[in-house]
Amino acid sequence: MDYRNILTVCPYCGAGCGLYLQVLDGEIVGVLPAKEHPVSEGKLCIKGWNAAAFVHHPDRLTTPLIREGNAFREASWDEALGLVAEQLLHIRDTYGPDALGFLVSAKCTNEENYLAQKLARAVFKTNNVDHCARL
Amino acid sequence: MAGLAAAFGSGAMTNSTPEFSQYTRCFLITGSNTTEAHPLVASHVLKAKERGAKVVVIDPREVQIGRLADLYLRPRPGTDVAWLNGLMYVIVTEELADQEFIEKRTEGFEEMWRVVQQYPPERVEEITGIPADDLRAAARMYAQNKPAAILYAMGITQHTTGVDNVKSIANLAMLTGNLGIPGGGVNPLRGQNNVQGACDMGGLPNVYPAYQPVTSPEAKAKFEAAWGVEGLSDRIGLTVVEMVNAAGEGRLRGLFVMGENPMLSDPDIQHARECLERLEFLVVQDIFLTETAQLAHVVLPGASFAEKDGTFTATDRRIQRVRKAVEPPGQAKADWEILCELAKRLTQHAIRNTQWDYPSPAEIMSEIARVAPSYGGVTYERLDREGSLQWPVPSVDHPGTPYLHKEKFTRGLGRFHAIEFQEAAELPDEEYPFILTTGRMMFQFHTGTMTRRSPKLEQEAPEPYVEMNPEDAARIGLDGTRRVRVVSRRGAIEVAVRLTERIRPGVVFIPFHYAEAAANVLTHAALDPVAKIPEYKVCAVRVEPVGEK
Numbered sequence: 001m002d003y004r005n006i007l008t009v010c011p012y013c014g015a016g017c018g019l020y021l022q023v024l025d026g027e028i029v030g031v032l033p034a035k036e037h038p039v040s041e042g043k044l045c046i047k048g049w050n051a052a053a054f055v056h057h058p059d060r061l062t063t064p065l066i067r068e069g070n071a072f073r074e075a076s077w078d079e080a081l082g083l084v085a086e087q088l089l090h091i092r093d094t095y096g097p098d099a100l101g102f103l104v105s106a107k108c109t110n111e112e113n114y115l116a117q118k119l120a121r122a123v124f125k126t127n128n129v130d131h132c133a134r135l
Numbered sequence: 136m137a138g139l140a141a142a143f144g145s146g147a148m149t150n151s152t153p154e155f156s157q158y159t160r161c162f163l164i165t166g167s168n169t170t171e172a173h174p175l176v177a178s179h180v181l182k183a184k185e186r187g188a189k190v191v192v193i194d195p196r197e198v199q200i201g202r203l204a205d206l207y208l209r210p211r212p213g214t215d216v217a218w219l220n221g222l223m224y225v226i227v228t229e230e231l232a233d234q235e236f237i238e239k240r241t242e243g244f245e246e247m248w249r250v251v252q253q254y255p256p257e258r259v260e261e262i263t264g265i266p267a268d269d270l271r272a273a274a275r276m277y278a279q280n281k282p283a284a285i286l287y288a289m290g291i292t293q294h295t296t297g298v299d300n301v302k303s304i305a306n307l308a309m310l311t312g313n314l315g316i317p318g319g320g321v322n323p324l325r326g327q328n329n330v331q332g333a334c335d336m337g338g339l340p341n342v343y344p345a346y347q348p349v350t351s352p353e354a355k356a357k358f359e360a361a362w363g364v365e366g367l368s369d370r371i372g373l374t375v376v377e378m379v380n381a382a383g384e385g386r387l388r389g390l391f392v393m394g395e396n397p398m399l400s401d402p403d404i405q406h407a408r409e410c411l412e413r414l415e416f417l418v419v420q421d422i423f424l425t426e427t428a429q430l431a432h433v434v435l436p437g438a439s440f441a442e443k444d445g446t447f448t449a450t451d452r453r454i455q456r457v458r459k460a461v462e463p464p465g466q467a468k469a470d471w472e473i474l475c476e477l478a479k480r481l482t483q484h485a486i487r488n489t490q491w492d493y494p495s496p497a498e499i500m501s502e503i504a505r506v507a508p509s510y511g512g513v514t515y516e517r518l519d520r521e522g523s524l525q526w527p528v529p530s531v532d533h534p535g536t537p538y539l540h541k542e543k544f545t546r547g548l549g550r551f552h553a554i555e556f557q558e559a560a561e562l563p564d565e566e567y568p569f570i571l572t573t574g575r576m577m578f579q580f581h582t583g584t585m586t587r588r589s590p591k592l593e594q595e596a597p598e599p600y601v602e603m604n605p606e607d608a609a610r611i612g613l614d615g616t617r618r619v620r621v622v623s624r625r626g627a628i629e630v631a632v633r634l635t636e637r638i639r640p641g642v643v644f645i646p647f648h649y650a651e652a653a654a655n656v657l658t659h660a661a662l663d664p665v666a667k668i669p670e671y672k673v674c675a676v677r678v679e680p681v682g683e684k
């Protein structure tokens with residue numbers, strides 16, 4: 001049996017409360033508030049207490065999908081990323097860089113947002129970069 | 136946050152959440168459902184209240200925190216500039232302004248006053264419906280209890296006049312010298328956990344990381360050197376709403392979407408679907424098959440916050456570590472890994488480029504620290520040791536910055552703006568007599584892709600509804616009807632109706648978390664000319680019963 005508490009940050013609102021994920025044998029079994037956290041001071045709201053409830057949900061995507069007609073079929077990473085690279089380059093070469101757009105995410109990490117805008121700007125040479133959270 | 140950047144030189148929350156319980160003596164809360172949308176920010180407000188701090192809430196909808204307020208004012212929606220000007224009128228005419236702060240640290244007061252002097256409380260009452268004496272009382276409470284903090288959220292920014300609203304808020308805080316001190320300030324509360332970080336990282340069409348403008352030749356040269364590329368674009372890109380429209384017009388052909396559901400957060404959902412369907416290629420990287428992912432050509436399975444390492448930046452500029460607790464399901468991968476693998480493939484296709492080999496997110500952060508001055512001193516080691524760091528953290532020996540604009544504004548002097556009140560883009564009329572406002576509620580989160588898959592959260596709020604004042608319900612003859620059709624110029628949805636005194640007559644409210652009756656079908660696509668935030672908060676509708684009692 002392997003049990004650990006992992007200190008992390010609530011994924012819901014911008015308050016940024018600290019919490020521990022309780023992990024038993026590779027599965028999240030619970031959430032604990034972080035006492036020493038300057039904002040949450042050992043408390044969480046109902047969203048924070050349920051922060052991990054969606055993580056092991058059966059609807060989670062587990063494999064790349066490629067559209068075929070009106071349905072999706074499962075694909076390997078190699079095939080899916082190959083298709084993405086080919087199509088994005090095709091669009092850039094045919095219509096120019098500003099025919100592409102990139103939506104980054106208020107739910108992803110700083111590092112991921114940094115890489116996503118770097119991809120748009122450095123590789124495709126477009127500033128069509130935004131996220132939905134101003135909404 | 137264009138309004139704050141124009142006034143102060145920085146668009147972020149000026150102060151820190153823990154300062155509220157420690158220092159603040161008066162809160163002015165507007166357009167923020169704080170107890171429901173940011174419960175643990177609200178708990179610092181409540182702690183302050185226990186030691187005697189005053190709370191003024193100004194919001195058209197009776198938000199939960201309004202019940203705890205010392206003063207609670209309900210303006211007509213869309214009239215924020217008018218009551219803000221009115222507060223300033225009272226503060227100046229009753230000599231409650233901070234003259235020394237205005238003289239030493241600001242510019243533009245005279246111009247602003249030429250406009251504000253036209254807003255005596257009696258005129259403001261005509262525009263907003265706030266009784267003149269209540270406005271006076273609110274102005275005194277805010278000005279006489281220093282430090283005073285203004286808290287606001289999307290209720291203020293989601294208007295065609297959003298940037299004006301924020302500039303007016305900045306005016307009010309400068310007028311009373313409530314900047315550059317602990318417990319004061321102008322504090323926009325960010326809705327989602329990492330909105331602040333997404334903006335800081337350059338997830339915007341006009342700036343590189345740390346708000347370095349894409350139009351600046353120095354910034355361009357700097358990033359070309361850092362990324363080992365040539366020919367970075369110096370044209371400002373499209374915003375999300377503009378991208379959706381450009382897709383509809385065939386100007387945008389390909390869209391890469393990481394962890395977002397623009398279908399549901401677009402103000403006009405049917406229009407968004409039609410536009411996205413016209414794309415030649417849509418890639419969606421997400422953890423669930425969202426409404427947007429269902430339209431995609433390729434879907435890439437990403438990892439949730441519990442399955443990867445990284446950092447989030449909270450609303451008070453607080454950078455914190457996210458830590459991997461479990462493996463992603465099946466073949467799903469961390470989004471940063473997917474991006475690196477894709478970039479490597481792309482760069483093999485004959486584009487000269489810098490390398491995309493990052494052994495772990497810690498090395499990505501080292502690169503961020505090199506190119507983003509406000510993150511210059513951030514390392515994973517420090518975050519592990521110190522818990523969190525608030526930017527700006529210019530160097531590794533800098534402790535971070537709990538409150539901004541101490542002694543000097545980012546732009547030098549704080550700038551007052553003269554703002555006239557303008558009516559909202561769509562007003563109620565005979566055919567559409569109600570003002571619809573939309574927003575969050577306690578148990579659902581933004582577009583609901585995460586909370587709606589969390590059984591406990593779903594139970595708390597199982598069904599979409601419209602809130603309406605009982606007086607209005609009687610007037611339109613609802614007569615006990617439980618379901619209604621809400622109709623705007625753009626579409627109609629059927630929802631349950633909840634009667635409540637919490638909402639003022641003439642106004643109805645729908646939470647926007649639900650795919651099956653998305654309030655966004657009804658809302659308005661008029662955009663703020665600068666910040667380009669769709670006007671969710673004000674749109675005209677009518678309400679009809681649909682049989683069934």
Ligand code: SF4
Nearest residue numbers: 010013017045048175
């Ligand atoms: S626990 Fe609640 S208040 Fe804290 S960050 Fe999460 S959602 Fe926000």
